[in-house]
Amino acid sequence: MSAGGQALRQVELTIDGKKVVVPEGTTVFDAARLNAISIPTLCHQQNEAPVGVCRVCVVDVGARVFTAACVRAVEPGMVVTTNSEKVRRARRTLVELLMSDHPSPCARQQHSRDCELETLAKLEGITQPRFAPRSTSRGKDDSSLSIAVAFDACILCDRCIRGCNDIRGNLVLGRTGKGAQTGIAFDHNRPMGESTCVSCGECMVSCPTGALTNKGTVHAALGPDARPVTSEELLQLPVFKGVSGTFLELNKGAIVQRHFQRGDMVCREGEYGSTAFYILEGQAQVSISSPIAHVKTDGGARGFLSRLKSSLARRQEDRREEEAQQRYIPTDGPVDLAYENPVAELGPGDLFGEMTCMNYYPRSATVRAQTDCTMLEMLRNVLDILQKNKTFREQLEGTYRQRALDSHLRGVPIFAGLTDDFINHLRETVELTRYAPGEVICRQGEPADSFYLVRLGFVKVSETYPGGELVLAYLSRGNYFGEIGLLGVGQRSATCTALDHVELVRIASADFQLMMGWFPQVRRSLEAVAQERLQQNRERLSLVRSVPLDRFLAQGLMEAQSLLILNLENCTRCDACVRACADAHDGVTRLVREGLRFDKYLVATSCRQCRDPLCMVGCPVGSIRRRHSLEVIIEDWCIGCGLCARNCPYGNINLHPFEVTQGEPALPGREMAVIQQKATSCDLCTGHKEPSCVYACPHDAAHRVNPREFFARTLGSPTAGVPES
Amino acid sequence: MIFEELKAIQRQYGYLPVEQLVALSKRINTPLYRLHGVASFYPHFHLTPPARADVRVCADMSCHLRGACELRASLEQQFQGASGRDVSIREVSCLGRCDAAPGLSINDRIYTEVSDTQAEALVQSVLANETLPEPPREHGRVECASDPYRGGEKYGVLRRLVQTCDWEGVLAALESSGLPGMGGARFPTGKKWRGARAELGAEKYIVCNADESEPGTIKDRFILAHLAHLVVEGILIGGLVIGARKGYLYIRHEYAEQEKILEEEIQRCQREGLIGPRILGTDLSFELEIFVSPGGYICGEESALLEAIEGKRAEPRNKPPFPIVKGLWDKPTVINNVETFINVPQILARGVEWYKAQGQGGAAGLKFIGVSGDVRRPGVYEVPMGTPASELIFHHAGGLPEGKKLKAFAPSGPSGGYLPASMADVRMDFKSLIEAGSMLGSGALVVCDDATCMLDMALNAVKFFRNESCGKCVPCRVGSQKMVDLLTGWTQGKGSPTDYALVEDLSDALALTSICGLGQVVPAPIASVLKHFREEVEAHLLRRECPAGVCFSRAQDGAARVSGIARAT
Numbered sequence A: 001m002s003a004g005g006q007a008l009r010q011v012e013l014t015i016d017g018k019k020v021v022v023p024e025g026t027t028v029f030d031a032a033r034l035n036a037i038s039i040p041t042l043c044h045q046q047n048e049a050p051v052g053v054c055r056v057c058v059v060d061v062g063a064r065v066f067t068a069a070c071v072r073a074v075e076p077g078m079v080v081t082t083n084s085e086k087v088r089r090a091r092r093t094l095v096e097l098l099m100s101d102h103p104s105p106c107a108r109q110q111h112s113r114d115c116e117l118e119t120l121a122k123l124e125g126i127t128q129p130r131f132a133p134r135s136t137s138r139g140k141d142d143s144s145l146s147i148a149v150a151f152d153a154c155i156l157c158d159r160c161i162r163g164c165n166d167i168r169g170n171l172v173l174g175r176t177g178k179g180a181q182t183g184i185a186f187d188h189n190r191p192m193g194e195s196t197c198v199s200c201g202e203c204m205v206s207c208p209t210g211a212l213t214n215k216g217t218v219h220a221a222l223g224p225d226a227r228p229v230t231s232e233e234l235l236q237l238p239v240f241k242g243v244s245g246t247f248l249e250l251n252k253g254a255i256v257q258r259h260f261q262r263g264d265m266v267c268r269e270g271e272y273g274s275t276a277f278y279i280l281e282g283q284a285q286v287s288i289s290s291p292i293a294h295v296k297t298d299g300g301a302r303g304f305l306s307r308l309k310s311s312l313a314r315r316q317e318d319r320r321e322e323e324a325q326q327r328y329i330p331t332d333g334p335v336d337l338a339y340e341n342p343v344a345e346l347g348p349g350d351l352f353g354e355m356t357c358m359n360y361y362p363r364s365a366t367v368r369a370q371t372d373c374t375m376l377e378m379l380r381n382v383l384d385i386l387q388k389n390k391t392f393r394e395q396l397e398g399t400y401r402q403r404a405l406d407s408h409l410r411g412v413p414i415f416a417g418l419t420d421d422f423i424n425h426l427r428e429t430v431e432l433t434r435y436a437p438g439e440v441i442c443r444q445g446e447p448a449d450s451f452y453l454v455r456l457g458f459v460k461v462s463e464t465y466p467g468g469e470l471v472l473a474y475l476s477r478g479n480y481f482g483e484i485g486l487l488g489v490g491q492r493s494a495t496c497t498a499l500d501h502v503e504l505v506r507i508a509s510a511d512f513q514l515m516m517g518w519f520p521q522v523r524r525s526l527e528a529v530a531q532e533r534l535q536q537n538r539e540r541l542s543l544v545r546s547v548p549l550d551r552f553l554a555q556g557l558m559e560a561q562s563l564l565i566l567n568l569e570n571c572t573r574c575d576a577c578v579r580a581c582a583d584a585h586d587g588v589t590r591l592v593r594e595g596l597r598f599d600k601y602l603v604a605t606s607c608r609q610c611r612d613p614l615c616m617v618g619c620p621v622g623s624i625r626r627r628h629s630l631e632v633i634i635e636d637w638c639i640g641c642g643l644c645a646r647n648c649p650y651g652n653i654n655l656h657p658f659e660v661t662q663g664e665p666a667l668p669g670r671e672m673a674v675i676q677q678k679a680t681s682c683d684l685c686t687g688h689k690e691p692s693c694v695y696a697c698p699h700d701a702a703h704r705v706n707p708r709e710f711f712a713r714t715l716g717s718p719t720a721g722v723p724e725s
Numbered sequence B: 001m002i003f004e005e006l007k008a009i010q011r012q013y014g015y016l017p018v019e020q021l022v023a024l025s026k027r028i029n030t031p032l033y034r035l036h037g038v039a040s041f042y043p044h045f046h047l048t049p050p051a052r053a054d055v056r057v058c059a060d061m062s063c064h065l066r067g068a069c070e071l072r073a074s075l076e077q078q079f080q081g082a083s084g085r086d087v088s089i090r091e092v093s094c095l096g097r098c099d100a101a102p103g104l105s106i107n108d109r110i111y112t113e114v115s116d117t118q119a120e121a122l123v124q125s126v127l128a129n130e131t132l133p134e135p136p137r138e139h140g141r142v143e144c145a146s147d148p149y150r151g152g153e154k155y156g157v158l159r160r161l162v163q164t165c166d167w168e169g170v171l172a173a174l175e176s177s178g179l180p181g182m183g184g185a186r187f188p189t190g191k192k193w194r195g196a197r198a199e200l201g202a203e204k205y206i207v208c209n210a211d212e213s214e215p216g217t218i219k220d221r222f223i224l225a226h227l228a229h230l231v232v233e234g235i236l237i238g239g240l241v242i243g244a245r246k247g248y249l250y251i252r253h254e255y256a257e258q259e260k261i262l263e264e265e266i267q268r269c270q271r272e273g274l275i276g277p278r279i280l281g282t283d284l285s286f287e288l289e290i291f292v293s294p295g296g297y298i299c300g301e302e303s304a305l306l307e308a309i310e311g312k313r314a315e316p317r318n319k320p321p322f323p324i325v326k327g328l329w330d331k332p333t334v335i336n337n338v339e340t341f342i343n344v345p346q347i348l349a350r351g352v353e354w355y356k357a358q359g360q361g362g363a364a365g366l367k368f369i370g371v372s373g374d375v376r377r378p379g380v381y382e383v384p385m386g387t388p389a390s391e392l393i394f395h396h397a398g399g400l401p402e403g404k405k406l407k408a409f410a411p412s413g414p415s416g417g418y419l420p421a422s423m424a425d426v427r428m429d430f431k432s433l434i435e436a437g438s439m440l441g442s443g444a445l446v447v448c449d450d451a452t453c454m455l456d457m458a459l460n461a462v463k464f465f466r467n468e469s470c471g472k473c474v475p476c477r478v479g480s481q482k483m484v485d486l487l488t489g490w491t492q493g494k495g496s497p498t499d500y501a502l503v504e505d506l507s508d509a510l511a512l513t514s515i516c517g518l519g520q521v522v523p524a525p526i527a528s529v530l531k532h533f534r535e536e537v538e539a540h541l542l543r544r545e546c547p548a549g550v551c552f553s554r555a556q557d558g559a560a561r562v563s564g565i566a567r568a569t
């Protein structure tokens, strides 16, 4: 029935000798199908508007050329032949053409034996296409977490393109190039994983061949008490809106529903994992149970060859140089924890474990069920779908703005004094952005116009020197960069690059300036900081321009408080120092007799001041970073997961076990002794009269020195420095 | 508007930087995939910075016959050591200068009849940061028999019609003249216009197809330069007849000079009140806009052309529905060739009888034909429809160069295939050429002398189609490539006895299942060569021998091989 309530006109035509009657506007393809005559096709499927590009559905309507049945409307008196020898031969040639360039069996055929092209080829009796295959591969794209792209298997049927744009309205997929070079492309021909693709899965579900296939689940342990969730159940959750049901069906094993009873442990800080959790019902508590303190080594008073004693010290008790004064500890969840009392609550709609799941970093905090809880636990491919889903993103960003942004901002020294009103305004104006691995966020020398907070992932901060690139830091959640941009005009002093999947919170300079107009007292205090910063930057830039990288690293050394140097003229490489160090530190040496050479001295500081400090990548709570001297410092909220120690190529970071007493949430009121670990690097036994290594050296080759004084001589200054011992 | 934005970016940066595309996408609220889709489709756009000297040598029929391979090889050799950032030497499809072959473009400026040394000097001057010399211009205006106004007041037909509003009379005259479309498909113009006029709806369009990009085709270039007023008058009449208020003149970007001439002609009409609101004080109104193509032969296909105006990839539409029902922005649209339009005022000014009397051998009207290839005076000639090919070749174009004999000729560039010298007396009109197994197409007579290898020529023609395929449909996208692969093998003596059957199957699939005319004519060149020059093909396959001495003789000499086959000189 048409909109006007009148019956559509009926059209009579003949298909393969059979008289048929169908409503006006019906395609020849549908008219045939309605009358049990099936016409093969590759590019046409019922839920998409036909485009008639594969031509496999051609039929003879008595014209000079054949017509594609899927796009041709019926006409009164039309005589259609779908199966003459001439039609069959043309169709067979088309399939043969496609098969000659098709990697057979393709991924789909191998996996589920349902590649539509290969199935049709078999039907047509094509085993060995007579045409030579194309000479060059069209490549593949493995960048998406959930979908594998094999361009060689693509037949350009445009089904994925229509699925993406017309059905889902995501507007990501299109055609690139022309003629024999045509291909499908995401955005401006980006790798799928770096495009604006939201992983809805529609393209993959639409693909007739192995060009777009499901990557399949990474079969990691999803708790034994888990109950698989059906795609119908998932689709009822708003956060899965717009995702293809078939796609969820294919990822069935990658998401489960779990039930936790009050007090149950969901995940433990420092543990490795590969899943993220989404709370459906109930409350959970997130906390850090490791003591918030750093390792302090004592004991020199009892004689040099005695064991040193390492103990835990809080920052209030033992102030270290350049220690962060942060008040919040970042977690891999929607909240940050207060330094003084690292406990917070999570509820329905909260997602935690993103970093663990995406990048396999250790868990940043411990989560327990506070009430009975129901949660979805998922693997990477499902998390990826969720993270890219529009509804979910809005929810995620909303939560972030409400709960974590405040603590993030307050962790930035220049923001510490901002008023609540000001922060509330910022909440509205900040923009959350995503960066793909390797993407440059800002470049050294470019004008600085925004400020960034890291919400997710690692950002590499590096400077370019005449001799190469030096990585200054790896920033993770809770860290910030680009403050210069907010303090007025200036240039970026470093290049910032996304190391993995990075999400940032951006404050545009213009927004910020606008608000400063409303809060004059904020403006005044910031202007003072700005002046200072710019001055520092100018000095640094002038330095940077002329100093080769190795010299600069050496300058870093000069800024250290003390260095261990070995006089190579005296040193016999007997390793007594290394053994002494090991003896003093529970059998683990913190000293490696290697390092930068300076004149006749080997600078054997604990930390190598690497160009690229790999130890800093992956710390789940962001508690390891560089001092100005380029040595690393481990902040008090280290959870002892040991990742940095494993990452350091020189074995210079060690884990110290400590026994601490803790309350046991499952048994309220009970205190228990547990072993906790803390990472530490050599601090050259500062605080002692002399490090054991120096004492142990039988050749008087090892010295602990103040670099400025000591090298003043080497560098030609008349004020000769004298070793301390 | 998308193209204008992209062109503006390219003017500023020399190419389309990714950041600019991303910014544009936000600014005009158009998804990136669409911007990239068109930017990567049209040859006019660069996605990466072009070389300082971006040299493109025409690779197609007429230029191929006149030494384009050697020219390219010589340039490649000269600039062998140059860095890719300084010099890039590539092939390009027909530049529309087939009568002054070989042609090449350097940084989008077109130079013709270039020798090796001239080409080298041009590149050197770019590298030395000198300004390039002005490209050669169209010769001074000549009087044409087709111009009913010669010296007198122009637009007489239009002025009269605006007063009488006798649209029915126009249709009747066109119908009784039988005026066929001159763009190749020879659809009766009167019928097309009547159909469009009958369509309901206030919004309709008329489009003049001046995309002319088929190798050997240069007649529209000539007409646009010499009879611009007839083109404009024809479009105006058509627009008023069908009830369109807006017209587009779609012109290829290599015709900058013609574009300027037309621009001036349109402005003159606007000043005289012939174009614009209230034409000559009546209630009629009409706007005419020039649309410069971002490039590619496929844009000449009428529905692809409409897609291009709409800012999309120029992929032909499935038909029906035809443009007169669902055209530009889905509104009824008439598309005609330049030469079709100039015939309209002629017929209306001089009468149907006059029109019919102009032809020869039963054909009607005057016809512009481009003659190129191995002739002494290549150029565009205005002749009675039905003039024998031999008369054009030997009389008008001065015959073949000294010492050369006619071997074959293509009456319609690559689309109509090749006919042997023995058929040279065929009349150049639609009917006669179809009977001869060819077609009049767009009136592009390309002449081959006796040093030509016909298999090489077939391969050359197929390569053009492969290069220009839009890639939308399977037979043409994949099939044209396979045809090139097969024929390339043949020119190298590689082939098997089953190849003939394979080529036949492939040809049928191309001709029967391709969406548009491009894919449908891919088989024509090789089919004609197999029909008229079969023993020449067999010599390659059975004896690994090229009778013309083109294919195997220079197998070792490097660069010329890359693009195809160099001609023995």
Ligand SMILES: Cc1cc2nc3c(=O)[nH]c(=O)nc-3n(C[C@H](O)[C@H](O)[C@H](O)COP(=O)(O)O)c2cc1C
Binding pocket: B180, B181, B182, B183, B184, B185, B186, B187, B209, B210, B211, B212, B213, B214, B297, B298, B299, B300, B301, B302, B303, B335, B336, B337, B338, B340, B341, B516, B517, B518
């Ligand atoms: C690949 C291809 C290219 C074409 N190029 C042109 C062209 O450059 N100019 C033209 O007038 N017609 C061209 N045509 C024909 C047009 O599609 C259309 O038939 C013509 O413009 C209609 O005008 P007419 O009826 O006046 O000939 C081309 C057709 C095809 C299939």
Ligand code: SF4
Binding pocket: B298, B315, B316, B468, B469, B470, B471, B472, B473, B474, B476, B477, B514, B515, B516, B517, B518, B519, B520
């Ligand atoms: S026949 Fe060729 S040019 Fe025409 S639509 Fe198909 S692919 Fe495009």
Ligand code: FES
Binding pocket: B058, B059, B060, B061, B062, B063, B064, B093, B094, B095, B096, B097, B098, B101, B103, B214, B215, B216, B217
């Ligand atoms: S310009 Fe070279 S063939 Fe036309």
